[in-house]
Amino acid sequence: MAKVLIVDDSKLIRNIIKDELQKKGHTIIAEASDGKEGLEAYKQHSPDLVTMDITMDEMDGIEAIKQIMKVDKTAKIIVVSALGQDELINTAIDLGVVDFIIKPFEPERLISSVNKAI
């Protein structure tokens, strides 16, 4: 079971991810509503896995992934974004994310991605 950090500016999506992961026995170690908070939470909690949104106000997901990877090259990050364009997916994969999930997603898609990542 994994300790998970959820980074998303939408409380609705944080709730959905939290519910689905908790049902499978994972622990939500922290939640953040933008990339800056997410980076701080990562440094503080060292989670096993991060779910990361892309479009956020304070620091977007791509920048947050870059910053987290600077702190920990082995960080496991799953992008969960409404934007699923090829260029963005390629950028995220080049940065080292383990998967890219496009919103809205079926719960099975999230669980399968988390299981593969850990």
Next chain:
Amino acid sequence: MEIAKDDFNRKVLAAFEHILKVLFNRNEKESIRLTTSGPAEQEREIAILIQFIGGIEGKIILACSKETALDIAKSLPGFDENTASTEAGQRDYIKNSLGEIMNMLAGKIAYGYQKDFGTTRITTPAMISGKLLFITVYDEDSIISCIKTPFGLLEIIFSVC
């Protein structure tokens, strides 16, 4: 940049149907089938706006009544009657719910047109609420769609910059 109205409406309807089905089937709601309708004759009390930047340059607005917005918010995971008993709590739920639905819709539109126009970024959703919101569209190329949902009518206004 030219976007055909029929093609846009098809994309919006398909995208909305997919979004609502995934979100609400999670709550074991009945399957959702959407249709377009004529102009909405209802009070606009909520408007959610997202801007497209890059391949597509423009704005998309979702407008509806507060009742419709609240019905949608209440049907999504995490709704708490106590928190939503205040005006501020209701606004928060509506912004969260409709904002995220619009985020998903804008993402799907950007994806749907990436072959034609390239990569498009979207802004975070902004919400305006009030009584009798009046939206004037000056651009002749603007597209206005009205979608019938189980929660009520949703107007989608797309304006190219």
